[in-house]
Amino acid sequence: EVQLVQSGAEVKKPGESLKISCKGSGYSFSNYWIAWVRQMPGKGLEWMGIIYPGDSDTRYSPSFQGQVIISADKSISTAYLQWNSLKASDTAMYYCARSSKLDYWGQGTLVTVSS
Amino acid sequence: EIVMTQSPATLSVSPGERATLSCRASQSLSSNLAWYQQKPGQAPNLLIYDASTRATGVPARFSGSGSGTEFTLTISSLQSEDFAVYYCQQYNNWPRTFGQGTKVEIK
Numbered sequence: 001e002v003q004l005v006q007s008g009a010e011v012k013k014p015g016e017s018l019k020i021s022c023k024g025s026g027y028s029f030s031n032y033w034i035a036w037v038r039q040m041p042g043k044g045l046e047w048m049g050i051i052y053p054g055d056s057d058t059r060y061s062p063s064f065q066g067q068v069i070i071s072a073d074k075s076i077s078t079a080y081l082q083w084n085s086l087k088a089s090d091t092a093m094y095y096c097a098r099s100s101k102l103d104y105w106g107q108g109t110l111v112t113v114s115s
Numbered sequence: 116e117i118v119m120t121q122s123p124a125t126l127s128v129s130p131g132e133r134a135t136l137s138c139r140a141s142q143s144l145s146s147n148l149a150w151y152q153q154k155p156g157q158a159p160n161l162l163i164y165d166a167s168t169r170a171t172g173v174p175a176r177f178s179g180s181g182s183g184t185e186f187t188l189t190i191s192s193l194q195s196e197d198f199a200v201y202y203c204q205q206y207n208n209w210p211r212t213f214g215q216g217t218k219v220e221i222k
Contacts, residue, residue, distance in 0.1 A: 100206035
């Protein structure tokens with residue numbers, strides 16, 4: 001059974017750093033893209049970027065380029081989404097999902113940034 | 116960047132009725148379009164990919180059609196569990212992009 005399990009909810013202060021994770025199981029992790037999707041409170045879905053764990057090829061939406069870092073460690077079947085300096089406007093639910101078709105989704109990680 | 120425009124923003128439908136949701140792309144996508152359903156408090160769920168192929172386990176009342184720039188999701192007879200928000204997403208070009216969503220609510 002394909003599963004994507006994300007790390008737990010986070011509460012951070014503006015300016016702090018954060019790295020959240022998405023662990024895949026039940027399939028060959030290296031061979032499928034993993035995407036990250038943002039959903040701000042009460043809003044729609046925003047595609048942030050995607051990584052191919054097999055060779056770490058990474059693509060970003062221009063809206064998120066330079067704002068976040070997407071990485072992956074194929075040895076432990078885990079993808080990451082990282083911020084070096086959080087802002088209040090980063091408060092959102094973040095989902096990982098498999099492949100360009102987003103056929104399997106993680107349960108989401110709620111990130112709250114507040115002073 | 117391809118802009119995806121969904122209409123209407125909200126669709127009010129009675130149970131048992133047919134719902135038709137539209138998604139328009141600013142450039143041709145061939146058939147590289149997917150539809151997702153999202154219920155409150157849940158992650159989205161893939162319904163349709165390649166414009167018209169139902170994902171595993173998706174009921175036959177959901178169907179997708181279209182190609183190029185115009186796409187449609189049809190729910191033939193709405194069930195109570197179908198009231199949700201629906202998103203389209205293109206995966207023809209980088210960056211991938213979503214539509215803004217259509218909320219299907221009970222009339």
